[in-house]
Amino acid sequence: MASAHVEEIPPPSLDATAEQPPLFDGTTRLYTAYICPYAHRVWIIRNYKGLQLKIKLVPLDLHNRPDWYKEKVYPLNKVPSLEHNGKVIGESLDLLKYIDSNFEGPSLLPADSAKREYAEELLSYSETFNGAIIYSLRGDTAKEAGAQFDYLENALGKFDGPFLLGEISQVDIAYIPFVERFHIFLLEALKIDITEGRPKLVAWIEEFNKIEAYKQTKVDPKLVVEIYTMRFLGRFDLQRIYLAYKCHFLKQFIVGQIAKTIFKYVVVAIMSSNFQLQKLSPPISTSVDIRLSNLYNCIKSNHCPNLRV
Structure with missing residues (x-):
């Protein structure tokens, strides 16, 4: 079960004119961007584990990001990154595991060895899933993207319960930011409903929408359509x-x-x-x-x- 709900007003994004927050002053900071699905993963796990008061959000404006972020915080200049215990680490899937292992809150990886093995398989496949859907926009999107959502539908049937491993896990959090965005964009721009004929996917999305920790992080649908239309169409x-x-x-x-x-x-x-x-x-x-x-x-x-x- 998730930690108690914590109300939070997301801070405004920092642009090139913003001053750098203190570095390595004992505060744990999550450098993020509200529109980025990779950063969204880490924001969700932070909230789900009830770490809103332990990990401070530092959102960046990706179109006008501060120079100090690359020069002094994270040389790769990507989000997300996490400032913790005198170091800054990145890569969203690595950060899911890091936060789950190094902070309090409900564990998001099951003890069952078969489920852990399947979790690694699904996490490894997540980039293939995302890339294939984006690539499908150049061709027969309904067919090619549909195959990926069929994969997810089948994966949701492997264990009892509405989530990919039965109970919510790192794996669900790895996929939901992308599914959320693809669901909005494909329906609005191409009139493709990814939930049609996929009842397990419908139930999965519905379960996520009951989780306050996730609902706080949901992206503005209009912004998704605008950015994805420009970028992909x-x-x-x-x-x-x-x-x-x-x-x-x-x-x-x-x-x-x-x-x-x-x-x-x-x-x-x-x-x-x-x-x-x-x-x-x-x-x-x-x-x-x-x-x-x-x-x-x-x-x-x-x-x-x-x-x-």
Whole structure:
């Protein structure tokens, strides 16, 4: 059984302007990012074991992360990482095991040897699962991603109980952040319901949604759709570019480092083979619409003489 519910207001994400928290001052810190499914794994186990007061959340803005994180905290510059006992360690699956073994709270690995062996098999397969679903977005997503969710459905039937090893474990926590995001994105963007015809998967998700420690960590569905659509389907809404253009700190489009970053994402999106041009609606600024449309046309045709944006 999970530890008593602890109310927590997640702190705001730190960006490049934020000061570095003290390092190795005796505080245990989990460096995370709310949108990242790998970091989500460790946030869930922290909460489930009731460690909200023992492990401090330090969320980072991945699009504008502080330089000090790479330079002084974690040279790999990835999340999650855990500052504990004078060292910083990373890799989400390793951190699941580390926190489960080194902190108080309910154990999330069964004593039964057969279940432990199966747990290692499922943990090892988790990256194959995630990668195969992402790769499926280039082809027959319903068929190829469906095969992975069938794998999970079958795995959920191996032991009695709603979870992968019967009772909730590290394995469930390793999979749920990705399933949560894929469930939202595939249904919204491609109208693929991963739960259809998979009753065990439905029950698994329902059981997770009863757990307060997990419910506190759930990602904003709109943000998932926006980021995954941009990243995996190459769609970019010109309305959003226009809003960025109008922001007071982006007054000069394609001038300055931040604006150049926006421009880079626009170009990357357009170069995607699945890019879909979204017209401004309503056309707040015809000039911006025309300039961005020209950018789209010249990049897609690989012919950009004297391009002015």
